[in-house]
Amino acid sequence: MTPQNFNQPDLHQEDRQALLKILSRVESAINAQDIEGLIAQMDPACTVTWWNAEISRGHDEIRSYYRKMVKDDGRLITKYMTQAKLGGHARFVGSGTDVALADGSMEDEFFPIIRGPFKLNSRWSATAAKTGGAWKIVNLHLSANVFTNTLITELTRGLWYAGGAGIVIGGLAGWFLGRRGKGGRKELTPA
Secondary structure (H helix, E strand, C coil): CCCCCCCCCCCCHHHHHHHHHHHHHHHHHHHCCCHHHHHCCEEEEEEEECCCCCEEEHHHHHHHHHHHHHHCCCCCEEEEEEEEEECCCCEEECCCCCEEEEEEEEEEEEEECCCCCEEEEEEEEEEEEEECCEEEEEEEEEEECCCCCHHHHHHHHHHHHHHHHHHHHHHHHHHHHHHHHHHHCCCCCCC
16 A cells, blocks of 8 residues: 555545545435435445344345334334544545445444433444446445443443342341341250
């Protein structure tokens, strides 16, 4: 990889603007809960790897995943909001102008069915291809840190509380049973 010469004009400036529009449209579609708006930015054969490591290939599977998670009976969330940021300039590969790689971060908020909302900082990476003069996402990967995040912190805190409560309850039960046993026993004396 050679360093970019900042004194020369960016040959991909127009492509970068088109890719930034796609990022903005994807973010807007997610926040509007508009799956068709999201899919409009994707190639028909697009592959998406979701936060839960499920993979959807093509528009139909992407729609199906969205319905399963947000719309259908048994769904896990009522909605999802995000604020996406670009990590740096897109990198162009292939013949130089037909494939672009980009990545960045997201500040997500999920609204689950079984609990209150939670926030998650996550990462994304995408590959876009230019076909027929138009850029479309061909691969999208979403991920979060599985070792350090708000859900793990919440779970750890809950375990500490449950453990502490178990010790207190166990101690009180032992004390109560011990006192009851002493008061309820009668000594047998020889007659």
